[in-house]
Amino acid sequence: MIGTVTLNPAVDQTMRVDGPLAPDEVIRVEDARFDPGGKGINVSKYLTAMGTETVATGVLGGFVGRHVAERLESAGIATAFVDIEGVTRMNTTVLAADDEYKLNQAGPQVSPADVDAVVEKLRTRSPGTVVVAGSLPPGLDSDAIDRLARAGPWETVVDVDGPLLRELDAEFELCKPNVTELEAATGREITGVESAIEAARELRGDRFDRVLASLGPEGAVLVSADGVVHEPAIDCEVVDTVGAGDALLAGVLAATDAGADDADALHAGVVSATAAVSTQGTTLPSLPEPTASGVD
Numbered sequence: 001m002i003g004t005v006t007l008n009p010a011v012d013q014t015m016r017v018d019g020p021l022a023p024d025e026v027i028r029v030e031d032a033r034f035d036p037g038g039k040g041i042n043v044s045k046y047l048t049a050m051g052t053e054t055v056a057t058g059v060l061g062g063f064v065g066r067h068v069a070e071r072l073e074s075a076g077i078a079t080a081f082v083d084i085e086g087v088t089r090m091n092t093t094v095l096a097a098d099d100e101y102k103l104n105q106a107g108p109q110v111s112p113a114d115v116d117a118v119v120e121k122l123r124t125r126s127p128g129t130v131v132v133a134g135s136l137p138p139g140l141d142s143d144a145i146d147r148l149a150r151a152g153p154w155e156t157v158v159d160v161d162g163p164l165l166r167e168l169d170a171e172f173e174l175c176k177p178n179v180t181e182l183e184a185a186t187g188r189e190i191t192g193v194e195s196a197i198e199a200a201r202e203l204r205g206d207r208f209d210r211v212l213a214s215l216g217p218e219g220a221v222l223v224s225a226d227g228v229v230h231e232p233a234i235d236c237e238v239v240d241t242v243g244a245g246d247a248l249l250a251g252v253l254a255a256t257d258a259g260a261d262d263a264d265a266l267h268a269g270v271v272s273a274t275a276a277v278s279t280q281g282t283t284l285p286s287l288p289e290p291t292a293s294g295v296d
């Protein structure tokens, strides 16, 4: 079973406007939706859509937190969240004619004691893998992630900002940077697949067994002790990129869990990410069930 930890969840508000964003005028929204989000929560949503057992944990507070919990429960996603005093944040994506705009709040204050309470929730569920994903809210630093990684017999997967990746010192089964995060974590400039592979190799080092780097239109690479695999992106109409990295990660983890090797797992990840970018918002009705050969 795969547990996810989201220390800074959100309700994601996605709005579509037909024209470009312009100052000093009222912009009429054509279409709006709310999704329970935050990177770990999205990974649990995508795992559920693939039929892989998961529990979503982390911290939730206030009316936004209650909405996240209700939506996950009604979608049949197992949850084990710790209540906090502050109000869970709302993040906004605007899909405008010219571009995609993303506004993420800092989030409420969370304490190391809240992280200890999350550890207790995880221990009662005994996951084989724990995914810690997303930004850290005010009050926490990299110690929180090291603590989660060392607190149980599980393997830990991490998807956090590049500067934070440099500060971690526990051991992790996998990390999932995007291009910006890979550049920040290694200080290397990434200009294409080859330079991404070099940077991912350098990042692997002692702390990360595997590095899964999402490269947007160039697809993704997975670097491990077994070697390097690259999977190009699948051609599709891109509607909304929010959650694409989470879907990639969920696909790789679900397929790995089903016994797939790195190449097949990466293929499954890219199939999931393609479904995510082809859909508005971050909720997918269903995804191909991963098998030992990736996806059927």
Ligand SMILES: O=P(O)(O)OC[C@@]1(O)O[C@H](CO)[C@@H](O)[C@@H]1O
Residues within 6 Å of the ligand: 008, 010, 012, 036, 037, 038, 039, 042, 091, 104, 133, 134, 135, 136, 242, 243, 244, 245, 246, 282
């Ligand atoms: O501010 P963070 O924690 O880095 O990212 C949060 C977030 O943008 O990531 C998810 C998509 O990956 C969204 O559901 C959510 O709003």
